[in-house]
Structures are given as structure tokens and as C-alpha cells.
Amino acid sequence: MLDAIYKILAFFTSDATADRWFEQIYDNFIKDDRWTWLMKGLWVTIRLTFFAFIFGFLLGLIIAIIRVSHDKRVVMPRQSFLQRLGGIILSILNTICKIYLNIIQGTPTIVQIMIIYFVILASSTNKIGVAILGFTINSSAYVAEIIRGGINGVDQGQMEAGRSLGFGYIPTMIFIIIPQALKSALPALCNELVVLLKETSVASMVALQDLLAAAMLIRGRTANAFLPLIAAAIIYFVIVSILRAVSARLERRLNSGDR
Amino acid sequence: MTDNKTPLIRVENLTKQFSTTTALDNISNNIYNGEVVVVIGPSGSGKSTFLRCLNLLEVPTDGRIYFEGTDITDPHNNINKHRQKMGMVFQQFNLFPHMTILRNLTIGPMKLLKKSKEEAEKKALELLDRVGLADRADSYPNQLSGGQKQRVAIVRALCMEPDVMLFDEPTSALDPEMVGEVLDVMKMLAKNNMTMVVVTHEMGFAREVGSRVIFMEKGKIIEENEPKEFFENPKSERLKNFLNVVL
Numbered sequence: 001m002l003d004a005i006y007k008i009l010a011f012f013t014s015d016a017t018a019d020r021w022f023e024q025i026y027d028n029f030i031k032d033d034r035w036t037w038l039m040k041g042l043w044v045t046i047r048l049t050f051f052a053f054i055f056g057f058l059l060g061l062i063i064a065i066i067r068v069s070h071d072k073r074v075v076m077p078r079q080s081f082l083q084r085l086g087g088i089i090l091s092i093l094n095t096i097c098k099i100y101l102n103i104i105q106g107t108p109t110i111v112q113i114m115i116i117y118f119v120i121l122a123s124s125t126n127k128i129g130v131a132i133l134g135f136t137i138n139s140s141a142y143v144a145e146i147i148r149g150g151i152n153g154v155d156q157g158q159m160e161a162g163r164s165l166g167f168g169y170i171p172t173m174i175f176i177i178i179p180q181a182l183k184s185a186l187p188a189l190c191n192e193l194v195v196l197l198k199e200t201s202v203a204s205m206v207a208l209q210d211l212l213a214a215a216m217l218i219r220g221r222t223a224n225a226f227l228p229l230i231a232a233a234i235i236y237f238v239i240v241s242i243l244r245a246v247s248a249r250l251e252r253r254l255n256s257g258d259r
Numbered sequence: 260m261t262d263n264k265t266p267l268i269r270v271e272n273l274t275k276q277f278s279t280t281t282a283l284d285n286i287s288n289n290i291y292n293g294e295v296v297v298v299i300g301p302s303g304s305g306k307s308t309f310l311r312c313l314n315l316l317e318v319p320t321d322g323r324i325y326f327e328g329t330d331i332t333d334p335h336n337n338i339n340k341h342r343q344k345m346g347m348v349f350q351q352f353n354l355f356p357h358m359t360i361l362r363n364l365t366i367g368p369m370k371l372l373k374k375s376k377e378e379a380e381k382k383a384l385e386l387l388d389r390v391g392l393a394d395r396a397d398s399y400p401n402q403l404s405g406g407q408k409q410r411v412a413i414v415r416a417l418c419m420e421p422d423v424m425l426f427d428e429p430t431s432a433l434d435p436e437m438v439g440e441v442l443d444v445m446k447m448l449a450k451n452n453m454t455m456v457v458v459t460h461e462m463g464f465a466r467e468v469g470s471r472v473i474f475m476e477k478g479k480i481i482e483e484n485e486p487k488e489f490f491e492n493p494k495s496e497r498l499k500n501f502l503n504v505v506l
């Protein structure tokens with residue numbers, strides 16, 4: 001820690017002339033168009049985050065619905081064969097989901113990504129595809145719990161109102177419960193997106209050319225760690241800030257609309 | 260009204276057991292077309308449970324419920340189809356907060372009755388107008404007063420063109436000055452021969468609009484009669500005591 005502070009101080013307090021500054025910046029970003037490496041890395045990071053979030057969201061939504069449906073299921077004294085079968089299938093799915101959630105939430109992200117990368121899909125050449133899969137799985141577990149909380153927070157009377165109109169369980173979920181659940185879960189979901197964006201930097205550990213990897217690549221060429229890493233940090237920070245601003249606006253708009 | 264026709268709803272030996280309590284204890288009753296049945300009784304006597312069993316929001320532990328001749332407690336019958344014909348109005352309104360009033364009213368007819376948007380909206384606006392809320396079609400539920408919300412909730416059920424309307428204490432969550440406007444809508448329905456089952460503490464409504472009043476206690480129907488006899492000439496001691504307290 002002290003060492004790091006010392007290095008940063010040294011960088012600024014050394015008799016770095018304007019010339020040296022320029023030379024450093026030139027070396028790290030302009031020579032060989034190295035700044036485009038960062039941009040390419042950023043593009044990988046954005047794609048990875050985007051697809052992992054979308055797929056993770058969908059998978060998480062399905063898991064949340066399975067968990068809630070199981071927990072709130074009313075067992076009829078008299079059941080048809082199909083209802084009984086449905087109940088058994090739901091129980092099995094629920095157990096699988098619970099185990100899945102426990103494992104994902106109980107192990108480090110980087111270990112999950114490495115297992116998927118080096119063990120399960122070792123032969124795949126589609127690096128970003130593998131990374132998207134890994135982060136989808138990781139993110140889905142957190143999204144599932146967020147959405148489950150949102151669904152449980154919707155007033156019990158909403159389900160009853162939907163059912164009493166004649167909507168089945170699933171249509172009531174889709175038209176009435178889920179929209180309200182997602183609205184209340186929106187801040188947590190946006191936060192998960194930010195966490196995911198930052199966590200994708202772990203992908204650089206499995207040789208994916210994301211933003212962090214691009215910074216490390218520049219460092220390898222210039223033997224200067226400070227500038228490329230600071231550049232990467234600033235880019236992450238800017239993207240996160242934009243996401244935060246967008247989500248805050250979205251929330252405000254949703255809240256002014258109805259409730 | 261209570262003629263020899265087949266009842267609209269036939270309740271046979273209905274029992275509902277919650278883990279520790281018996282909310283309904285072997286209840287049998289018939290509800291006929293055009294009747295306004297008012298259910299009264301002390302708190303915890305099973306009134307809500309009885310009402311909610313009629314459309315299976317509460318699943319009976321035992322017994323049969325026939326609606327329009329079909330045993331809806333039979334798991335092979337599609338309860339969703341039957342519920343479309345049984346409107347329900349809740350104490351807490353339960354409007355959908357993320358939809359406009361118009362959308363609240365049309366989502367059922369459009370998705371379930373497969374009505375076109377125009378058709379569903381025309382009907383909804385017509386009914387909204389009849390309860391004096393035509394100008395609130397584009398509002399959201401949170402922009403309405405309690406009385407307005409409940410009138411919308413009634414219209415939402417009516418838009419499905421039900422054969423019976425179930426009310427669970429529709430005025431109990433309202434400020435006193437708004438009770439009247441909701442009761443007025445219910446009276447209008449009764450006048451138009453809507454079959455209604457109403458759980459309420461509004462004795463005036465029971466007396467004026469009810470065609471039959473049921474008194475429940477401890478999960479049983481203790482006494483039932485047409486309103487005049489019911490209120491002026493109660494038979495059982497328990498009903499006498501109850502009326503002494505509430506009237």
C-alpha cells in the first residue's frame with residue numbers, strides 16, 4: 001500500500017518535465033495507435049457485460065418465478081393427475097434452482113469463470129462466448145434473488161385480483177406481478193449491472209482481450225503500468241457513472257408516472 | 260327470487276380448515292339468480308373465507324361448490340373460465356397500480372374474452388360514465404380517492420360481464436364520507452338484477468337492498484332470512500345479541 005502511494009507520488013513529484021509527460025503519453029497511447037487497443041478492449045467489455053446481463057436477467061427471472069411459484073403453491077386437497085405432476089416437476093426444478101443459487105453465490109466469481117474457461121469449455125475457441133456464458137451464470141444467481149425479493153414485495157391482493165378476473169397463474173405473473181416486481185427491483189438491478197461491468201475485468205485473467213487486458217498489453221510494451229491502468233480505471237468510472245445517471249433518471253420517470 | 264330454479268351457486272358441506280382453526284364448518288347454502296345475499300357476523304366468523312371459497316380464492320378443505328351446475332371444486336374443471344363469470348370486489352380495491360384506469364378495465368376483456376381494444380374500451384368508458392368517473396380513464400389508481408378506486412374496482416369486475424358479483428367488505432377501508440358513493444353503485448347493480456353476495460357491516464344496506472341476510476358465527480350459518488324478518492324478528496339468541504351490539 002505504502003509502496004503504491006510512494007510510486008504515485010514519485011510519478012508526480014519527479015522532475016518530470018512537460019517533455020517527459022508528452023513522451024509517456026505518446027508511448028502509451030499514441031504510438032502504434034495503442035489507444036485503439038483500449039477502445040477495442042472497451043468494446044469487448046461492453047459486449048460481454050451487455051449480453052451477460054441480458055441472458056443473466058432472463059435466466060434469473062425464470063429462476064425467480066420457479067422459486068416463488070414453489071414457495072407460494074397452494075396444494076389442493078383434490079388434485080388432477082396433471083396438477084400432481086406439475087407439483088412434482090415444480091419441486092424438482094425448485095431444488096435444482098436452490099442448489100444452483102447456493103453454489104454460485106458461495107464461490108468466487110473468478111473461480112467460476114476459470115472453471116468454465118479451463119475445465120468445462122476448454123476446447124472452445126470462442127473466448128467471448130465462453131466469458132458471456134460464465135458471467136451469465138454468475139449474474140443470473142444474483143438477479144434471481146433480486147427479482148424474487150421484488151415479487152415477494154408485491155401486495156398479495158394483486159395476485160388475487162388477477163386470478164379473480166380469470167387470469168391463470170402464469171398470465172397474472174406476466175401482466176400484473178412481474179411488471180410491479182421489476183419496477184421495485186430496478187435500483188438493485190441497475191446496481192447489479194454496475195457490479196457486473198466491473199467484475200467482467202476478471203475475464204482478462206482468462207486471456208480475453210477486454211479493457212483491463214488491453215491496459216495490461218500496453219503495459220507490457222511500455223513497461224509503464226501507471227498510465228494505461230489509470231486510463232482503464234477512468235474509462236470504467238465514466239461508464240459506471242453514465243449507467244448510474246441513466247438508472248436514476250429511469251427510476252424518477254417510472255416513479256412520477258404512476259405509484 | 261328463491262324459486263325452484265336450479266341455484267346459480269350451490270354450496271354443499273363446505274368446510275375450510277386452516278392449520279389451527281376451522282374457519283368454515285360444514286356449510287350448505289344456495290344462491291339463486293337475482294338474489295342479493297348479505298353476509299354478516301362478528302369478526303373471525305368466516306365471512307371472508309366463505310366468500311373467497313365461492314370463487315376458489317380459498318381452497319376448501321372439504322365439500323362441493325357448484326357454479327351454474329358445474330362442480331368447480333373438481334380439479335378437472337378449469338376454474339379460470341368460471342372465475343370470469345364471478346366478479347370480485349375486495350376491501351383493499353386491489354387495482355393494478357402500474358396501469359391506467361382504462362387499462363385496468365380492459366385488460367381482462369381483451370386478454371380473456373378476446374375483445375378488440377375498441378370494443379373493450381367502449382364498454383369500459385360506458386360503465387365508467389355510469390359510476391361518474393368517465394373523466395378519470397387516463398388516471399392511475401394512486402391519483403384517485405378511496406371511493407373512486409372502489410367504484411373503478413366494481414367496474415373492472417363488471418367489464419367481464421359476470422353472472423354474480425362477490426363483495427368482501429367493499430366499504431370498510433373507506434373514509435365515512437365515501438361509503439355512500441360506493442353503496443349507491445351497488446344499489447344500482449341490485450336494481451339491475453345483478454346476483455350479489457355481499458359481506459358487509461352496513462346494516463342499512465342489508466335491510467334496504469338485501470333479498471336475504473345470512474348471519475355467521477364460528478364458521479357456521481346460524482340464521483338466515485329475508486331482511487325484514489331477520490332484523491325485526493331474530494330467532495336465535497346469538498343473532499339477537501349481535502344485533503343489539505351493532506344496531
Ligand SMILES: Nc1ncnc2c1ncn2[C@@H]1O[C@H](COP(=O)(O)OP(=O)(O)OP(=O)(O)O)[C@@H](O)[C@H]1O
Nearest residue numbers: 277278280281282301302303304305306307308309
Ligand atoms: N390465511 C389464513 N390462515 C390462517 N387462518 C386464517 C386465514 N384466513 C382466515 N383465517 C382464520 O379463519 C377464521 C375466519 O376468518 P375470516 O377472515 O373468514 O373471518 P371474517 O368473518 O371475514 O372476519 P372479519 O370480519 O374480521 O373480516 C378466523 O379465525 C381467521 O383467523
Ligand SMILES: [Mg+2]
Nearest residue numbers: 306307308428
Ligand atoms: Mg373478512
